[in-house]
Amino acid sequence: MAPPRSLCLNASDNVIIAVDEIPAGVAPEGAATARERIPKGHKMAVAAVKFDEPIRKFGQIIGFATRDIAVGEWVHEHNCAMKDFAREPHIGEGAYEEVVVAVEDQPTFQGYRRTNGKIGTRNYLAVLTSVNCSATTARLIAREVERSGLLADYPNVDGVIALVHGTGCGMASKGEGFEALMRTEWGYAANPNVGATLMVGLGCEVFQISRMKEEYGLVEGDAFQSLTIQATGGTRRTVEAGLERVRSMLPLVDRTRREPAPASALTLALQCGGSDGYSGITANPALGAAADILVRNGGTAILSETPEIYGAEHLLTRRAATPEVGRKLLDRIRWWEDYCARNGGEMNNNPSPGNKAGGLTTILEKSLGAAAKGGTTPLKAVYKYAEPITAKGFVFMDTPGYDPVSATGQVAGGANVLAFTTGRGSAFGCKPTPSIKLATNSDIFRRMIDDMDINCGDVLDGVSIADKGREIFEKILAVASGERTKSEALGYGEAEFTPWQIGATM
Structure with missing residues (x-):
């Protein structure tokens, strides 16, 4: 034997x-x-x-x-x-100038070109809410659309999705919590995978739709409309009015057709959840290899989950393209140390019980494996939660380690495709952005075959990280072109919209 x-x-x-x-x-x-x-x-x-x-x-x-x-x-x-223990940041010591493939030589995918030049991989109409008080009404609008059979007349629309949340009132009307929510709401409305948005409010909440419109210079039209329950005359009338608004917006969304687009138009969210002892050996470095391919072709890859790079931040600061970028990442680490202290927590509350059962002992070990998703290219920028991603290349967004909250920030930042590694078997999807699930080991791939898109466990059997990275990259292009992921087939994605609630609930 x-x-x-x-x-x-x-x-x-x-x-x-x-x-x-x-x-x-x-x-x-x-x-x-x-x-x-x-x-x-x-x-x-x-x-x-x-x-x-x-x-x-x-x-x-x-x-x-x-x-x-x-x-x-x-x-x-x-x-x-x-x-x-001391970790020397060595800011920028490992940075170099990345050579990007010319646009005409880049791989392509079939995407939806928006009027602002961005490219979507899906074509949704989103019903957003300003406050939890309008959540049920938003869901009723989406349910009425589905029940009416209206979408049968619009084959180029991927669906009408209700993206609701648990905040929007009982909060401060200024400060980091309010600003993060406003960035998230606007980011989803502006995500290239959303062809049009209907925003539904109650009317008296702290998070006022009119304030967001003023902040971002929004003018209502075919691609953005809003309603409040109180002004419209109650729930039933708002559902009826919402259905009519959706009916009027669908033709615009449906007119958009897929067309060839370069890989540089892709913004890839990098996620891991339910990690195990294999995560940093198979799926995470393989996803990092795919991210490197995307970056070399002019695209963007977003690493996040700040508590889960804690202890590995010195490896990222070495790759900082400028001293400012390196210092910005360290500033976010210090913010998290303070955030944990004032809330009676600690950075090592990670790994979770499931992570530990899978072989991960400390957050340092988990972070070193998690950081591998970011590949090897220079770190070009660091963003706050849900800030618009404007830089090309490898970037970092400050988010919690909790996967739905983290992914919500990345999608608000502009991610139009997402790759999610798991060793314990996370059940996750992310509308409007398709989520590709990567299993770190063959056991979980076989056990949860209806949830997993790619098996990275064969790396343990001799498949190279480079070859697995190319396989993942090809899957990213296929999904960006319309191929459905396992989580999409199962119907995941709406309940996973989870904006980060920073600050007091009052």
Whole structure:
């Protein structure tokens, strides 16, 4: 019987990763005998580690020994913990000038060209809400559209979607929380995957539609309209009026047709959720390779989830295109440290129980794997939550690690396609932006075959990261051209609209 497989990720590491389960008393090929059972995806010590000495994976510190660890021991929560240590940012030391492929030589996809020059990968009519008080009314409007069969006359429209949320009132009328919500609302209305927007409010809420219109210079017309329940005369009348507004807007949305567009028109949101010990070895670096291909072809890739790059930020600041970009990223890290402190939290509340069951021990370990989604190209810009993404290339957006909230910010920033890696099996979709699900291991790919689009577990069987990256990139182009993802087929995407609620609810 062949010995169980294991991986040593860097010559300086003092742990290996169990590709297969390693039973007690068995030695993986080229490694010491396990003193106890090592679960799949978990770590085994291959060098003695004294109390308080660092534990290394990826050639980086992922934690410190809480007691002496012998060769062959399982390394996890019971003997490894996080603590602060100095990480030199080395801002810009690894940056270089990326050579971008000429537009005429770029791969293409079939997209929807908007009047502002942006290209969509889907063609939705969105019903947005200014406040939770209008959420049910917005859903009723979308339900009436579906029940009426109206969309049968508009084959080029992907659907009428109700994007509702739990805030909009009981909040401050200024400050970072209000501003983040306004950026999110406007960002969804302006996303290139949305052909037209109907915004529904109550009327007396803190988040006033008229204020957003004034802020962004919005004039109502075929592509943007609004209603409030109080001014229209109640719920039933607002639903009727909303249905008529949708009926009048659908012909404009339907007139748009797919046409060839260069890869540089793609803005790719990079997400991971339900991570495991394989995430930083298979799917995340493979997605990073796909992001590199996109960036070389003039596109944009957005890395986010600030708490999940904590401990790996020094690897990103090395790639900062300018000192200002590097400092901006560090400023967001400091903001999060303060945010956690004032709310009685800590940055190491991550990994989640599922992450730990999958082999991840500390946020440092998780972050090093999560950062791999960002590939290797220079970091061109850093954005606040839901800010419009204007730079080309690899960029970072400050978001929570909670996947729906993070993805909502990326889509508000302009992402027209999303790739999501998972090792435990996250169930997720993201309208109006299609979400491609990448399984980190073959077990979860087979177990959740109706949810997963690509199996990255075959990297453990010898498929190269470069080849898997090319496969992911080709899938991105196909999905951008209209191929439906598994999450779209299942109907995911509307409930996952989750704006970040920053600040007090009053």
